[in-house]
Amino acid sequence: MSAIRSLDAAEATIRLPALAELLVDAVAHGASVNFLAGLTAAEAGAFWRTQLPGIAEGTRRLLVAEVAGRLVGCVVLTFAPQPNAPHRGEITKMLVHSAQRRRGIGRALLGAAEAAARAAGRTLLLLDTEAGSTGEALYRACGWCWVGAIPGFALRPDGTPAATSVFYKVVG
Numbered sequence: 001m002s003a004i005r006s007l008d009a010a011e012a013t014i015r016l017p018a019l020a021e022l023l024v025d026a027v028a029h030g031a032s033v034n035f036l037a038g039l040t041a042a043e044a045g046a047f048w049r050t051q052l053p054g055i056a057e058g059t060r061r062l063l064v065a066e067v068a069g070r071l072v073g074c075v076v077l078t079f080a081p082q083p084n085a086p087h088r089g090e091i092t093k094m095l096v097h098s099a100q101r102r103r104g105i106g107r108a109l110l111g112a113a114e115a116a117a118r119a120a121g122r123t124l125l126l127l128d129t130e131a132g133s134t135g136e137a138l139y140r141a142c143g144w145c146w147v148g149a150i151p152g153f154a155l156r157p158d159g160t161p162a163a164t165s166v167f168y169k170v171v172g
């Protein structure tokens with residue numbers, strides 16, 4: 001059974017190595033999450049450090065899933081900064097460790113992120129993911145609306161171009 005909770009910047013800093021491990025694992029297993037194959041723990045840690053100021057300022061939330069205290073999943077919710085978008089948010093880095101998938105952890109994390117967005121008045125959420133990926137299957141299963149796909153939008157970890165699907169969900 002996994003527990004979902006929000007990490008503040010101080011705790012996220014402490015859990016940085018585990019967050020980095022999660023990202024490295026995802027890329028090593030072919031997930032298209034902004035990075036190419038060979039991502040190192042140091043590079044992944046550097047990415048997570050870029051998320052810390054937003055978490056500290058409250059413009060970003062980091063939710064994690066733990067099993068017996070071990071970090072096995074995460075998702076980032078970022079509030080749109082534009083003055084005309086106080087109702088909008090974006091979901092990124094929706095990751096579940098490869099050894100823990102298909103146990104409902106992704107669905108639970110996404111549901112918690114949606115609830116956190118709703119509680120913050122962010123009622124329109126957006127995200128993108130590789131077309132045909134496990135992420136796409138999760139978002140469809142969780143009632144997200146498919147907007148369309150952009151051909152060749154990003155490279156897979158192995159360097160081949162792939163289409164990206166854009167989704168939204170009204171959570172208010």
Ligand SMILES: CC(C)(COP(=O)(O)OP(=O)(O)OC[C@H]1O[C@@H](n2cnc3c(N)ncnc32)[C@H](O)[C@@H]1OP(=O)(O)O)[C@@H](O)C(=O)NCCC(=O)NCCS
Nearest residue numbers: 031094095096101102103104105106107134135137138141
């Ligand atoms: C996408 C991801 C987070 C899903 O996490 P998960 O814990 O395995 O997802 P869940 O077990 O909660 O799955 C919920 C539903 O999503 C769908 N789903 C999830 N993974 C799937 C897969 N590999 N194939 C088909 N359907 C899938 C199913 O409908 C599933 O319900 P079911 O198991 O009852 O059939 C995980 O596969 C992952 O980390 N992938 C790599 C990173 C990534 O691509 N993230 C998205 C990029 S933004």
